[in-house]
Amino acid sequence: FVMTERNGNLYGRGTNDMKAGLVNLALTMIELKANNELKNGTVRFMATTGEEVGGAGSKKLYEEGYMDDVDYLWVAEPSPETIIYSHKGSLNFRITSLGEAAHSSMPNHGYNAINPIMKYLLELDEKLNNDPRSNEVLGKLVMSTTILNAGNQVNSIPEKAVAEINVRTIAEFDNDEVIALFKETAEKYNQEGSKIEVKVTMSLPSVFTTGKSDMVELTKELGKKHLNLDIKVEGSPGVTDASNLLRGKDASFPFMMYGPGETKMAHKTDEYVRKDYYLAFFDIYRELILGLTK
Template sequence: MKRFTEAEKLQILADVIAIKSVNENEIEVANYLKELFAEYGIESKIVPVTDTRVNLVAEIGSGKPVIGVSGHMDVVSPGDESEWTSDPFTLTERDGKLYGRGTNDMKAGLINLALTMIELKENDELKKGTVRFMATTGEEVGGAGSKKLYEEGYMDDVDYLWVAEPSPSTIIYSHKGSLNLRVTSTGEAAHSSMPHFGYNAINPLMAYLLEMDEKLNGDERENDVLGKLVMSTTIFNAGNQVNSIPEKAVAEINVRTIQEFDNDEVIDLFRKTADKYNADGAKIDVEVTMSLPSVFTTGESDMVELTKKLGKKHLGLDIDVKGSPGATDASNLLRDKGDDFPFMMYGPGETKMAHKTDEYVYKDYYFAFFDIYKELILGLTK
């Protein structure tokens, strides 16, 4: 009977943490996992997304139900590495915690899924159904990997989906969408002593952004689970010299959307408001750089109920079931699924540690999730 030892589980995680898949280079992670699966007779497929970025899909079992399990291979930049207590790309254990960029978000969950599949296959424990492993690229920036999997039909026959993002004490069953827009205002340069010979690109853009902020953040529509839509202007660039009128100003905006005020309506409002300003002499252009819809499910499924029991059994935690303001690959993977589709986000780590310096996952949680995921798969396919 195949059971990975704790030392093997730690070494495999260390190998993957050492791969610097910072918003790129996921192909090295995919190749590592592909070779690991091949050692145990599991076929996997590299799914190209761009010239340099790929997904990885692997399956065990056959027939129904089809359980989709997913995690992303990219991580965010470690930032100033001198601020880390230890090398961010060397798995380091201190006080029961495993430190390294991606330990929490979300290579620990990804390895939990992969090794669980290997053990199930090696021990012939999966007597019924299919488990489809979907490792994605580009989740941290744009979700291109999950969009490709959706477009190529990998979710068409899936009956359950969970994403192994960090959330050990809370099952996330719905989350807000995420919409990024780049708004450019074009003016005409001039000397600041003679502004009437030019057109200051900043002025109409500032007024436009304040109006959009009032329209969106002041909207009273609210989702019972996710709350209200939230708009934030996060980047503003303009001008290159203090005594010159700027001919260009660019702002970038992130909007966290809800079903009641969705991405399409927000985009339409941005564009119609720009048209109004342009009719008065401005030159404002709106570009959508990312659009991930909100995910709304009922949270009522045998998968969620079983997971609550397993969380209590293996972690000693009373598991909450909630919505989240953050977005995941489920925005793309669930585009055609109804509100009653069984979905959850549940994995080792802590949500609050995502993207932080000295990112870590509790070692005990990392080990416990192997048992949770295995018993969950077997419980859903019995």
């Protein structure tokens, strides 16, 4: 919880994902304002809450019109070697199976909540992860069951089982279709005597843009200049606030994810940002803003 410099890295919770990029943007804008360098246009700084758990902040900013007059959007997530111009969507489900408790020696007097939810999850895993549809940039949809809780003692039939599932979606197999499939499959099981409830706890659509813009080209030049890196332009399996902020925009809208930090360090213990990259991004962002507004 205290930023610590060691071996050229800045360690601390959030340094990599993505407070370094956020501070880069904030201080760059403060300096541009203080030095009266921005002669044309307007730069809008949008800091959001809840990006990891539903994107409530970016959803609110979108609904209140903060993206209506925006010509470019970039997100300062960690990715110094690669400009991300498209990414998958993200769907979270909470699936609850209800049964009836009983002694394990007399299971016929109850209803095991685990059995139907296991069959339900395996059926959906089979359908989703083996679906042949694929996006040319982002690849195939991915479903992962990540949490499963049930029962309270070994000799009792569990009356409740709860699972959490994350699905990374693509435009060809989008959030609405996945949600409908989860609900239709639950209804099938319920007609056979199960009690399965489906709750969508997060739904962020995929982002697909062409990646062709003056912003991307200028950023590639600046990455080479300040980081001495040949910047790649690719899609990502991750998700950003762009899922909410780009609602209603077409594929030609200039968007990128580009910031200091290491993508591989996201959600890891002892995360860090390279100090030289962090400092270089002040120059990259300053020259990017001035280049796009000249």
